Amino acid sequence: MLKGRVHKYGANVDTDAIIPARYLNVSEPEELARHCMEDIDKDFVTEVKPGDIIMAATNFGCGSSREHAPLAIKAAGVSCVIAGTFARIFFRNAINIGLPLLECEQAVSGTESGDILEVDLASGKIKNLTSGKVFAARPYPDFMAKLISSGGLIEYTRKRLANRRI
Amino acid sequence: MTLAEKILAAHTDKKKVSPGEFLNVRVDLILANDITAPIAIREFRRMGVGKVFDPGKIVMVPDHFTPNKDIASAEQVKVMREFCREQGVIYFEVGQMGIEHVLLPEQGLVLPGDVVIGADSHTCTYGALGAFATGMGSTDIAAAMATGEIWMKVPPTIKLVYHGIPGKWVGGKDLILYTIGDIGVDGALYSVMEFTGEAVDALSLDGRFTMANMAIEAGAKAGMFRVDNKTQLYIKHRARRHYMVYEPDSNGTYARVIDYDVSAIEPQVALPHSPANARPVSQLGDIKIDQVVIGSCTNGRIEDLQLAAQVLKGRKVHPGVRCIIIPGSQEVYLDAITRELIGVFIKSGAAVSTPTCGPCLGGHMGILASGERCVATTNRNFVGRMGSPQSEVYLANPAVAAASAVAGRIVGPDQITA
Ligand code: SF4
Numbered sequence: 038m039l040k041g042r043v044h045k046y047g048a049n050v051d052t053d054a055i056i057p058a059r060y061l062n063v064s065e066p067e068e069l070a071r072h073c074m075e076d077i078d079k080d081f082v083t084e085v086k087p088g089d090i091i092m093a094a095t096n097f098g099c100g101s102s103r104e105h106a107p108l109a110i111k112a113a114g115v116s117c118v119i120a121g122t123f124a125r126i127f128f129r130n131a132i133n134i135g136l137p138l139l140e141c142e143q144a145v146s147g148t149e150s151g152d153i154l155e156v157d158l159a160s161g162k163i164k165n166l167t168s169g170k171v172f173a174a175r176p177y178p179d180f181m182a183k184l185i186s187s188g189g190l191i192e193y194t195r196k197r198l199a200n201r202r203i
Numbered sequence: 204m205t206l207a208e209k210i211l212a213a214h215t216d217k218k219k220v221s222p223g224e225f226l227n228v229r230v231d232l233i234l235a236n237d238i239t240a241p242i243a244i245r246e247f248r249r250m251g252v253g254k255v256f257d258p259g260k261i262v263m264v265p266d267h268f269t270p271n272k273d274i275a276s277a278e279q280v281k282v283m284r285e286f287c288r289e290q291g292v293i294y295f296e297v298g299q300m301g302i303e304h305v306l307l308p309e310q311g312l313v314l315p316g317d318v319v320i321g322a323d324s325h326t327c328t329y330g331a332l333g334a335f336a337t338g339m340g341s342t343d344i345a346a347a348m349a350t351g352e353i354w355m356k357v358p359p360t361i362k363l364v365y366h367g368i369p370g371k372w373v374g375g376k377d378l379i380l381y382t383i384g385d386i387g388v389d390g391a392l393y394s395v396m397e398f399t400g401e402a403v404d405a406l407s408l409d410g411r412f413t414m415a416n417m418a419i420e421a422g423a424k425a426g427m428f429r430v431d432n433k434t435q436l437y438i439k440h441r442a443r444r445h446y447m448v449y450e451p452d453s454n455g456t457y458a459r460v461i462d463y464d465v466s467a468i469e470p471q472v473a474l475p476h477s478p479a480n481a482r483p484v485s486q487l488g489d490i491k492i493d494q495v496v497i498g499s500c501t502n503g504r505i506e507d508l509q510l511a512a513q514v515l516k517g518r519k520v521h522p523g524v525r526c527i528i529i530p531g532s533q534e535v536y537l538d539a540i541t542r543e544l545i546g547v548f549i550k551s552g553a554a555v556s557t558p559t560c561g562p563c564l565g566g567h568m569g570i571l572a573s574g575e576r577c578v579a580t581t582n583r584n585f586v587g588r589m590g591s592p593q594s595e596v597y598l599a600n601p602a603v604a605a606a607s608a609v610a611g612r613i614v615g616p617d618q619i620t621a
Binding site: 049051057059062063077095100101104105122124126129130133178190191193 | 225238239241242245246249250251252267268272273275276279321322323324326338339340341342343345346349350354356388389392393419422424477564565566570583585586587588590592
């Protein structure tokens with residue numbers, strides 16, 4: 038069960054906003070986390086606490102393919118991202134590196150910045166502890182659920198390669 | 204099946220695939236660059252695999268912060284260079300390299316019918332050649348380097364039909380900016396954009412690369428063109444291996460069909476901070492600028508430089524403007540020298556650079572200070588993309604960019620060449 042305070046943003050938060058390209062001359066997650074969301078919310082880095090939740094309207098993570106974006110969010114301590122929809126590459130990257138994402142328009146419209154949420158990843162249940170409202174995230178397709186439960190893409194691929202060799 | 208579905212099916216053991224289906228797809232080429240390769244290499248090692256599946260099908264290009272701008276970026280390229288040497292992966296050193304999406308088609312590394320994945324979102328550029336090409340992250344690339352395969356969900360296809368004859372200064376950039384302005388930055392989310400119609404048939408390959416390049420700016424997974432005589436002519440002297448040409452079935456299922464009449468479209472400018480903020484250049488009013496950048500994987504090809512030179516020839520860059528011109532590859536650079544374009548640029552007062560992504564992503568070679576405005580032929584004008592979060596980027600075609608460099612404010616080429 039995840040629990041944290043919500044940092045809420047609008048639609049089309051792009052990867053340059055999540056981690057500006059000028060910081061991409063390194064790839065250590067902790068270094069990247071220091072500049073997370075810097076250009077659209079300079080206070081994010083000082084205010085974020087371990088377990089906090091990023092929430093956004095639609096198309097979160099559009100733009101570049103940089104895996105540095107979910108890495109920065111994860112290393113900043115964020116426990117999950119909830120949005121109406123995600124950009125395609127960001128979605129893959131986040132799942133691959135183990136940053137949980139939930140798609141749920143109702144939760145986004147029924148939550149304010151600063152609210153405290155409780156999230157059950159297994160069932161997709163999102164509870165707003167501030168308002169008492171409960172929401173259900175869209176379930177993952179079977180294939181993705183399998184990928185997540187094998188421990189991400191690296192583990193999944195490792196297992197596939199091992200099976201091939203037999 | 205649509206063009207995308209045909210190509211994907213051919214890279215699996217299936218006869219037919221449909222949107223929504225999850226597949227393991229065999230890949231023909233895998234790409235990474237100096238930003239994304241170091242993470243891909245780290246993840247590849249973590250998988251405990253000794254050798255890449257096929258070094259001849261992997262290419263790494265140091266193009267973003269190169270020639271290296273600082274120690275940190277030099278360290279990143281060092282990781283990548285050493286990995287390529289160790290594994291025998293294709294690598295283009297500074298002096299041979301160009302911006303990856305200009306370079307790979309030029310080198311004949313991408314061919315029609317291919318499935319290409321790249322750890323760079325503009326990998327979709329290769330759709331201009333009738334390939335299925337899409338951007339992914341570093342971990343996906345690591346898995347593909349180990350296995351030669353990648354999982355994909357078959358995307359639905361949106362067909363965009365461009366009718367009519369475009370105006371004098373209207374090119375691929377304007378058609379794609381207009382389209383993104385119409386459908387929005389998530390208008391093609393998770394989908395393939397199949398570009399058709401007589402107006403795109405009339406485009407050169409360079410113009411088609413520009414359009415396919417920006418499919419991602421509408422959220423698309425790929426942007427594709429059918430192979431025609433122009434494509435065949437382009438690859439004739441470049442292809443060094445067998446390739447397949449696929450045609451969409453006449454009864455293929457499209458999620459949407461959108462028609463445009465291009466004769467009504469003016470040169471477009473996308474205002475900050477979204478590529479979807481496209482407006483006709485004549486309706487912008489008086490917007491003074493500090494910088495112009497002509498280059499990038501969107502508009503750094505020879506046709507783009509020719510258009511810029513056509514406008515700049517015999518004219519001077521406005522004293523209040525820095526005009527930076529960056530050929531997309533060494534081949535484009537040499538071609539521009541042979542055609543005497545570089546002399547035109549230098550005489551006009553522009554700075555010309557060796558190929559690099561440079562300012563496109565705010566890396567180096569033309570970073571903006573706060574309050575500054577730039578007209579760029581690049582593909583993104585997000586907050587802080589070219590430097591200060593308080594700077595602004597306006598996206599346009601090379602002729603508009605060059606005309607604006609001369610005028611010191613955003614204008615169409617007609618306003619200075621008339
Ligand atoms: S030119 Fe710009 S958009 Fe193209 S690959 Fe380089 S940084 Fe990315």
